[in-house]
Amino acid sequence: MDKNVSNIVLIGMPGSGKSTVGVILAKKTARAFVDTDVLIQTAEKQTLQQIVDKKGHSALRAIEEALLLDLDVQNHVIATGGSAVYSDAAMAHLQSDGIIVFLDADLATLEQRVGDFSDRGIAKRPEQSFAQLYAERLGLYQKHADMTVACAGMAQETVCEQIMAKLTAIHSNQRRKTGYDARGQH
Ligand SMILES: Nc1ncnc2c1ncn2[C@@H]1O[C@H](COP(=O)(O)OP(=O)(O)O)[C@@H](O)[C@H]1O
Ligand SMILES: O=C(O)C1=C[C@@H](OP(=O)(O)O)[C@@H](O)[C@H](O)C1
Ligand SMILES: [Mg+2]
Numbered sequence: 001m002d003k004n005v006s007n008i009v010l011i012g013m014p015g016s017g018k019s020t021v022g023v024i025l026a027k028k029t030a031r032a033f034v035d036t037d038v039l040i041q042t043a044e045k046q047t048l049q050q051i052v053d054k055k056g057h058s059a060l061r062a063i064e065e066a067l068l069l070d071l072d073v074q075n076h077v078i079a080t081g082g083s084a085v086y087s088d089a090a091m092a093h094l095q096s097d098g099i100i101v102f103l104d105a106d107l108a109t110l111e112q113r114v115g116d117f118s119d120r121g122i123a124k125r126p127e128q129s130f131a132q133l134y135a136e137r138l139g140l141y142q143k144h145a146d147m148t149v150a151c152a153g154m155a156q157e158t159v160c161e162q163i164m165a166k167l168t169a170i171h172s173n174q175r176r177k178t179g180y181d182a183r184g185q186h
Helices: 019-029 036-044 048-055 057-070 087-094 107-114 130-144 156-178
Strands: 007-011 032-035 076-079 096-102 147-150
Touching: 007 019, 007 087, 019 032, 019 156, 032 036, 032 057, 036 048, 036 057, 036 076, 048 057, 048 076, 057 087, 087 096, 096 130, 096 156, 107 147
Parallel strands: 007 076, 007 096, 032 076, 096 147
Antiparallel strands: none
16 A cells, blocks of 8 residues: 555544544644544434443444445544454455554553543443453554554644654655655656
8 A cells, every 4th residue: 555645544542542633633634534433423313322322332333343344535534433443344444545553552541531431432341341441452453553653641742743753754665665756756
């Protein structure tokens, strides 16, 4: 994939900053912004927590997977929900026209940022603690990431700058490998 184009897809645990960093990043990179949680809520006409309460966490994951597979946008920053990584198919679709960025924060930082998780609509088994969820998911985020930003203790603006710097490094590397100069000419 040409990493010089199209979408920047943010993945990570609840509280990692996908939604808030995503808006700032969209403005900084002249992209549009979409939060897939908002798309789910407007399509379903209810909150994520209501979906979990009425239909269960597996139903929310299935709704999320279907929505992600249908998503067809270019030149966007896409803030996903924390559970997006359970679907290999959805992640492959997002990766086909985007770079996947894992916002990596430790458990204590996430807990401190979000506080009360009980009404956040988290797609987890009822008996599962947030710490158990973190342990279950960490490998999934790592598996799907093209790029990881360790964002604990880092201001949101700085997280954006790190992502942009890493993207620039990837582009330069690609140009060097393909023999293009700075103006995109051989
Ligand atoms: N880098 C950061 N530093 C401090 N607070 C942050 C940072 N990123 C996010 N937050 C805060 O954490 C909370 C969750 O952020 P949010 O963007 O909604 O995360 P997500 O969409 O990944 O669940 C918000 O209150 C937000 O302001
Ligand atoms: O991690 C999760 O299971 C979820 C996180 C939420 O998004 P945020 O990660 O933006 O909080 C939302 O997608 C949904 O309620 C499920
Ligand atoms: Mg969010």
